[in-house]
Amino acid sequence: MMAGNWKMYKTSAETSSFFEKFRGLVANAEHCEILICPPFPDLPAAASAAQGTRIGIGAQDLFWAKEGAYTGEVSAGMIRNAGCTHVIVGHSERRQYFGETNETVRKKTVAAIETGLTPIVCVGEMLEHREASQTEAVILDHCEGAMSGLTAEQFAKIIVAYEPVWAIGTGKTATPEIAADAHRVIREYARKTFGAGAAGALRILYGGSVKPDNVRGLMAQPEIDGALVGGASLDPVSFASIVNF
Ligand code: PGA
Numbered sequence: 643m644m645a646g647n648w649k650m651y652k653t654s655a656e657t658s659s660f661f662e663k664f665r666g667l668v669a670n671a672e673h674c675e676i677l678i679c680p681p682f683p684d685l686p687a688a689a690s691a692a693q694g695t696r697i698g699i700g701a702q703d704l705f706w707a708k709e710g711a712y713t714g715e716v717s718a719g720m721i722r723n724a725g726c727t728h729v730i731v732g733h734s735e736r737r738q739y740f741g742e743t744n745e746t747v748r749k750k751t752v753a754a755i756e757t758g759l760t761p762i763v764c765v766g767e768m769l770e771h772r773e774a775s776q777t778e779a780v781i782l783d784h785c786e787g788a789m790s791g792l793t794a795e796q797f798a799k800i801i802v803a804y805e806p807v808w809a810i811g812t813g814k815t816a817t818p819e820i821a822a823d824a825h826r827v828i829r830e831y832a833r834k835t836f837g838a839g840a841a842g843a844l845r846i847l848y849g850g851s852v853k854p855d856n857v858r859g860l861m862a863q864p865e866i867d868g869a870l871v872g873g874a875s876l877d878p879v880s881f882a883s884i885v886n887f
Pocket of ligand 1 (some may be wrong): 647662767790805809810811847850851852870872873874
């Protein structure tokens with residue numbers, strides 16, 4: 643899967659013009675799933691522009707309640723109703739700036755699954771963790787905190803994204819080897835907790851400064867099942883060249 647996370651960029655009009663170009667550029671890409679995750683207000687424009695294509699639409703966050711007095715929040719049902727199939731959960735920017743914790747990530751993950759959305763659950767260490775040799779401990783804490791409460795059936799429905807925080811938006815991509823090592827930690831966690839079958843079937847995406855010129859090296863690692871792309875997904879030509887690597 644090649645997924646684009648637009649973060650807080652693009653209006654609905656800009657969304658429509660992205661799709662006008664992007665659709666044709668990825669029309670022959672059948673080797674992977676393609677996903678675009680725009681800001682909430684752009685979801686209907688994106689879903690309508692993606693109709694009749696293989697491009698899926700995802701949201702960047704959700705709230706776990708079905709409805710209620712939760713000013714500013716958006717439920718899984720609303721996201722689905724807007725035409726989404728996927729939702730990003732626990733992105734490091736949400737953990738850093740908006741108080742997201744393993745507990746809220748778990749609740750959001752369950753709400754997404756129960757509503758028929760595929761959650762893309764993000765995990766990953768900060769630079770200080772890596773420098774203190776705590777990378778593995780942090781990845782395991784994110785996995786255990788957010789995923790251990792899931793049933794095997796629920797776990798089978800999630801996608802995990804490994805996103806080292808020091809590589810996000812910095813231009814510093816993890817080397818393919820560093821990324822693959824982290825993916826192995828996640829897969830081993832999945833094996834111990836949910837069994838070999840679940841671990842083998844789990845898709846793990848890498849995210850953090852994925853660009854057209856480094857995507858091939860990353861995808862050459864058998865451990866890496868796709869990419870979650872921020873900055874380089876905003877331009878149709880650049881994201882299409884990542885999809886068509
Ligand atoms: P980036 O963002 O590709 O701009 O580093 C990745 C992400 O945050 O998902």
